[in-house]
Amino acid sequence: MSSSNNITPLFQDLAKLENEQHRAVCQDCSLSRLCLPLGLHNDDLVQLDKIIKRSNSYKRGHSLFSIDTPFKSLFVVRSGSFKTTISASNGREQVTGFYFPGEFIGLDAIHEQVYKSNARALESSSVCELPYENLQELGQEMPQLQLQLLSRLSKELSGDKGLMLLLGKKSAEEKLATYLLSLSKRFNERGYSATEFQLSMSRTDIGNHLGLAVETVSRLFSRFQEQGLIAIAGKTISLQAMDKMDALCK
Amino acid sequence: MSSSNNITPLFQDLAKLENEQHRAVCQDCSLSRLCLPLGLHNDDLVQLDKIIKRSNSYKRGHSLFSIDTPFKSLFVVRSGSFKTTISASNGREQVTGFYFPGEFIGLDAIHEQVYKSNARALESSSVCELPYENLQELGQEMPQLQLQLLSRLSKELSGDKGLMLLLGKKSAEEKLATYLLSLSKRFNERGYSATEFQLSMSRTDIGNHLGLAVETVSRLFSRFQEQGLIAIAGKTISLQAMDKMDALCK
């Protein structure tokens, strides 16, 4: 089956596309409008392109870096998806985020120059690696680049404040509805369907991220389906009443 | 009673000191080692100083800015303390952070150029205002300043990930213990006692921030006191067994 089937693939077609293009430079990359190049002039883009290392595929479960190792590079997802986790001293883990193409991983490592989380691929995925030292040098010549970086950090910060509200104040139902709509929005921004997509993360990961038990997530999926809000089969989900879902977010 | 009494005052003495100095410039400010000037040369410091607006005192409860208003400036606490909140569409609020001298407020507004939260003084407090446009211009000439900004954003991001772990995975007891130690650390970094300080925020604010009901916070304070972990009277708290407290954080 071609990549033109009617459900959203796990961003694999992007990977395929870019492999065919012999690892497209930033100028040709379909993500540039969501990524660091936003607002850069073509000359600057050429410069940026030179410092970027394009990775091979990371297989499901493989780590981009692990916690407490020296910070060298920021990463931008090129295809696939990742999760980041941090852990408490007794081993409990918290999924702190999911990352899709064009999104930055490792921004929280800049301060201490040490990775503060673990980043794992949720499926076969690839990244662009941005060596921070080079990025720094480049930033001195390209104010736009610096502003982009600040803006991305600020965006993630703002998103995390929203997650604090979710974790601290929302009911299980509100949490899951909020999460599904956030996914929908991000898929849509990337040119995919806002209503039909694949959940590349497990129920356990979703629950962990939202501060819920797996069982609660399962039950809620079932209930949302009974109520006609969604249709879900394994990892494929379809949002069938965005308005009602939106009302659930509170 | 003078500010030399034996318990930590609410950062009021700093304010007093700086008023006496006719609003000290960055070069003379006791906070510079915790603040934006870190790593800047003296010449650069003079430049930075020129763009900073030093505020009068904000009274308890007064807002630095409110949600959804255009972003103009970042703020750094000069004396006193602030809380930031965001709210869900149904009115529920989440306290997203407490801010002490040298800490930045408004970093999450850079991305959308709109304040995404509300910032209120918890006591009589003052700030340094950094107009973002000026900061940007200055940043182009002073790479160190840009790096400092990125670093501060990254630090807050990293802290927020920790809060996600706290909100999502920790028990009430662990939450409060973690919170008290975080305060202790921050007071200590500012030259105050790590074991005796004033809680400028209400029990309600603490509970809200940690995802707990006020009653739970009250009960835990009482229990920690019974167990000899702390001594608490109103807003004055003394940590009497840091090691045990640390063990509680998990």
Added chain:
DNA sequence: TTATCACCATGATCTAAATCAATAAAGTTA
């Protein structure tokens, strides 16, 4: 001085979601 109001403490009760338990799918490996 007492009235008012916001904040705090503590007991009694309730409940949303966790945990425990068992089974069923869906992947993976041999």
Added chain:
DNA sequence: TAACTTTATTGATTTAGATCATGGTGATAA
């Protein structure tokens, strides 16, 4: 293909912490 292993679903039971209720305390003010 069967033998495992991991992941997901669904039901029964438990529980941590919320909510409800009441009274205390301390600050501000009239």
